[in-house]
Amino acid sequence: MTDALLSLRGVHKRYGATHALRGVDLELRAGEVLALVGENGAGKSTLVKMLTGVIPVDEGTMSLNGVARTFANAQASQAAGILAVHQETVMFEELSVAENIYVGRHIMRGPFIHWSAMNTQAQAVLEQIGARFNATTLVKDLSLAERHLVEIARALSQKAAVVILDEPTAALSQAEIRDFYGIVRKLRDQGVGVIFITHKFDEIFAVADRYLVLRDGTAVGSGAIADATEQELVKLMAGRAIDQIYPPIASQPGEVVLAVKDLSHPTEFNNLSFELRRGEILGFYGLVGSGRSEAMLAIMGLNPAATGSLVVNGQKLNARSPGDAIAAGIAYVPEERQRQGGILSFSVEHNISLAGLGRFSRGIWLSKLRESELCQRMIERLRIKTQSPDTLLSGLSGGNQQKVVIAKWLGLDPRIVILDEPTKGIDVGAKQAVYQLIGEMVEQGLAVILVSSELPEVMHLAHRTIVMRRGLQVAEFARADAHAEHIVAAASGLGHAPVPSPSAPVFEPEAVAA
Incomplete structure (x- = not known):
């Protein structure tokens, strides 16, 4: 490893009164996997949005291959060689896998799309990652895990210098995760710099070379994975030691x-x-x-x-x-909280009351008072961290979103x-x-x-x-x-x-x- 491929120095980002990033330094070398670690709300997503050109840097500098860079938009970041694979896939379901891999940069022959070349090259990338479906398959016919593989294939096809993997294994099977580890190592061996974001410590220790821990928008620790332990990382993330994450279950099964x-x-x-x-x-x-x-x-x-x-x-x-x-x-809290469990554009209060609207209404009229009472009771009972009941669900951390979805069903007793x-x-x-x-x-x-x-x-x-x-x-x-x-x-x-x-x-x- 030589000079830094990507570096951030003293980076700040504010959203009104919220100081999301506070003077963060980051260094990523070519041929290295850097684990970006932190609790929800620590600033990881804000950092990724900066790197991918979605939001600008307020203060500080960002350099790529030693050259100071700013990105006006996501296209500029991709053109510079920074690509992200996100946990939540966004694809064109009615288009083929190949079309999704090459969307916005189709292989052309004169004024026409070169379909055979595009399908062939897409198939080669899919085979590289061990995908068991064809480039001509429609995305709507793929499972969630297979769609994640398409996202990874899209990043690989662009020969990126920096690849950001944001919870990429969340929907993958154990066999697919093992294959994915091989893909990450292959990227590293090819000289790509990888930023790996995950909440799973076994993944961090399996593939990462170094780590950077964020807490409340500040970098609080970094170092070599070989010199770290899970307990040390947890303490850095939470600001306290979590000796026993699993509480004792005192209940005894009854009838x-x-x-x-x-x-x-x-x-x-x-x-x-x-x-x-x-x-x-x-x-x-x-x-x-x-x-x-x-x-x-x-x-x-x-x-x-x-x-x-x-x-x-x-x-x-x-x-x-x-x-x-x-x-x-019977109540059911589904696996996909953002797609099946809650409505991101609704407020916390409206999400909590959604499953039991009949309890708060007389005829066609909804009792705002009874709805608010339930919401406040659930916020207190589940210790949901929200600025107010009117805050949009999309504005909460993942953990608090999950609590809101659970609260929706507990409200039905x-x-x-x-x-x-x-x-x-x-x-x-x-x-x-x-x-x-x-x-x-x-x-x-x-x-x-x-x-x-x-x-x-x-x-x-x-x-x-x-x-x-x-x-x-x-x-x-x-x-x-x-x-x-x-x-x-x-x-x-x-x-x-x-x-x-x-x-x-x-x-x-x-x-x-x-």
């Missing part, structure tokens, strides 16, 4: 509140049977595509092709719509809460707050289904963990018997998974419909 029997779907899952008890956290773990989320959608009446028996509090439930499940006391990837894309401090909230929910008598790809979450929080693989319920572990290697073996099918606990039914792979 059965949900009994699921032979829940099946023609293509997604088969013969799921389990019970959920009052005051219990029941974990669901599995790799991407295991059918966990699809099963939860069926319980909420959002998967009409599903069959099977549901009994809630002793009463049979025929959930043909979400309204049926909600009336039975449910008996059963399904949490699908509740800590996806939020930082360690926000995770701790969500874990504390889950503990409080079950201590108050609610029953929680926790669907998570984060193995430590289900191991530390769940009273029991059900493991799914390829649509099948393959094992169940009590908390005392939940060992990481056993759970992963069951989820992946590698080696021999241990015998499930006696309460867990055993399913054979032949039971799945072809």
Whole structure:
């Protein structure tokens, strides 16, 4: 490593009275992966927007290859060789993968698009990252994980000098994440400077060479990853040591509140049977595509092709719509909070009251007073950090957005809460707050289904963990018997998974419909 490829010196950014960045210094060398670490609201997104030309620098200097640069817009930043792959994909769904990769810079032959050359070159980039779909495939036919691979392919196709990876693995399976590590290392070996933003410490230590920690808009620590520990990074991020991120769960499971029997779907899952008890956290773990989320959608009446028996509090439930499940006391916090859980352009108050408008209205008239009372109660109960109830949801950090989505459903006083990837894309401090909230929910008598790809979450929080693989319920572990290697073996099918606990039914792979 020689001179800096990219450097920031004394960079400031203000939004009115908010001082988002306070004299930040950053240095990125060619052939290096720099982990940019910090809690939500620390200034990471503001820094990325500066680098990509979305917002200007108020004070300080930005240099690329030793030359001071300013970018009037995102196109100027891309032309200089700085590209970003974001967590939330924005694509043209009716266009092909190749068209999305080369959007705005189509390969031309005279006045016409050179389709064969563009498709061939796009296919070569896709093969480089191990994608299992063709360049001519329409984006609307891709999964969320596959769309992230298209974003990565777009950056690779432009031979960027600096690549910013902003939570790029959030929607990828374990196998795809391992492949992605190889892609990052390949970029580094080619002399590209990579800024890697993630909340997952295992990813930081797997691919990064150095780290820079932001807290409240200030750079509070940097150094070599080889000399750092997870505990040190957490302390720098939060400004305090977090010795125990997972709270003790004091509740003891009581009577059965949900009994699921032979829940099946023609293509997604088969013969799921389990019970959920009052005051219990029941974990669901599995790799991407295991059918966990699809099963939860069926319980909420959002998967009409599903069959099977549901009994809630002793009463049979025929959930043909979400309204049926909600009336039975079931709430569902979806995985994609910004697309399915909340409305970013609505205020905090309107998001919290959205699921229960009937409770605040008389005929066609909405009671503003009752709506405001619920909102204030939920803000206090969940400790939501917002300037006011009228603040737009888009103005909150990821962790507080998640709290608002959870508050929306808790306002209905449910008996059963399904949490699908509740800590996806939020930082360690926000995770701790969500874990504390889950503990409080079950201590108050609610029953929680926790669907998570984060193995430590289900191991530390769940009273029991059900493991799914390829649509099948393959094992169940009590908390005392939940060992990481056993759970992963069951989820992946590698080696021999241990015998499930006696309460867990055993399913054979032949039971799945072809």
